[in-house]
Amino acid sequence: MVVHSTPGMVQEAALLESNATVAWLEREMRTSPEEIAVALVKDIGCLRPDIDIICHFPKAFLIRFFHRHHCADVASRPAVPFRETRIQLRTWRIESHAEHIDMSHHVRMCLEGLPLQAWDAHVVASTIGANCSLDYIEPVSCLKMDTEVLALWACATCPEKIPRVNWITLPAREDSETVYGWHGVQNRVLLHLSNHEKKVDECTVSEGFTWRRNIIDGEAVARDRRERITSLAPCQDRHDSDDGDDHHRGGGRRDRDNTANRSGPGTRIRCNLSRNHHDDQRRHDRYHGDRDRREDRGTHHHVVVVVPARVLQGSGSTSSLVARCLENV
Numbered sequence: 001m002v003v004h005s006t007p008g009m010v011q012e013a014a015l016l017e018s019n020a021t022v023a024w025l026e027r028e029m030r031t032s033p034e035e036i037a038v039a040l041v042k043d044i045g046c047l048r049p050d051i052d053i054i055c056h057f058p059k060a061f062l063i064r065f066f067h068r069h070h071c072a073d074v075a076s077r078p079a080v081p082f083r084e085t086r087i088q089l090r091t092w093r094i095e096s097h098a099e100h101i102d103m104s105h106h107v108r109m110c111l112e113g114l115p116l117q118a119w120d121a122h123v124v125a126s127t128i129g130a131n132c133s134l135d136y137i138e139p140v141s142c143l144k145m146d147t148e149v150l151a152l153w154a155c156a157t158c159p160e161k162i163p164r165v166n167w168i169t170l171p172a173r174e175d176s177e178t179v180y181g182w183h184g185v186q187n188r189v190l191l192h193l194s195n196h197e198k199k200v201d202e203c204t205v206s207e208g209f210t211w212r213r214n215i216i217d218g219e220a221v222a223r224d225r226r227e228r229i230t231s232l233a234p235c236q237d238r239h240d241s242d243d244g245d246d247h248h249r250g251g252g253r254r255d256r257d258n259t260a261n262r263s264g265p266g267t268r269i270r271c272n273l274s275r276n277h278h279d280d281q282r283r284h285d286r287y288h289g290d291r292d293r294r295e296d297r298g299t300h301h302h303v304v305v306v307v308p309a310r311v312l313q314g315s316g317s318t319s320s321l322v323a324r325c326l327e328n329v
Helices: 009-021 033-044 068-076 121-127 265-274 277-296 321-327
Strands: 021-027 049-054 061-065 080-081 085-092 105-112 133-138 150-156 167-169 184-199 201-209
Touching: 009 021, 009 068, 009 265, 021 068, 021 121, 033 049, 033 068, 033 080, 033 085, 061 068, 068 085, 121 133, 121 167
Parallel strands: none
Antiparallel strands: 021 061, 021 085, 049 061, 080 085, 105 150, 105 184, 133 150, 167 184, 184 201
């Protein structure tokens, strides 16, 4: 999940970086934050109320200093003596124990079905999923000058990881009477990918996508809005259309689904083979079983392991040579 910075988070991070350190002992031993505080007060010569030490993780202690120069003094020391060992100290850093991630893809999305009362940056940031960071909402949508869809730009780790449909739950009317619990209303939101910008050899390359209202990207027909979507409908192609009922922003653009443009014989072959893979598997097992029984007549022990055929997902699957040739037509 992507968590967007708030003014409070920025202020707290700046305070921790300037007035806090993490500490741990070079050798494991039982001790308390108060004993650590006494050792630091004695070493740097400050007052006890100027230091606040608490247990922490993954390092043992978090030390917060009331005065910034005390924190800088402690952080400049290699270590502080403590009993038979030493206290190691390091300035608190926001990057500690975290992995770097790049969101190098800039995408334009259109949210369909988001209630008007929820056209807010916080709600939108939660709706677009865990692999996106909201850049900005287009002014037309901010001012609600066009309420067909909410248009926004976001940074993403990978466009393929952007959800195509999401469900959000909003509070119900406040006048609803309930003794226990909480009432809410749930809405289905379709996330249509409109534009994709990425850097290629220090140049920005833009790519447009076609989408249609009330249809999930990559599918051809509308679903029941109450249906929970776990995966796209199999073998459904999404074609570009010049019909005005589609979307006026989608002319001349390709589909979001990478397989949507494969509408030739190869696509039909894959669909037919996917439907009949159980028959192919039975014939395969029967053929190998007869052949293995013939071979067992000349051997004492022969172990046969039959690997079931996989359901075809596209070209390069476990199809026969003839099928793969037809797929590439």
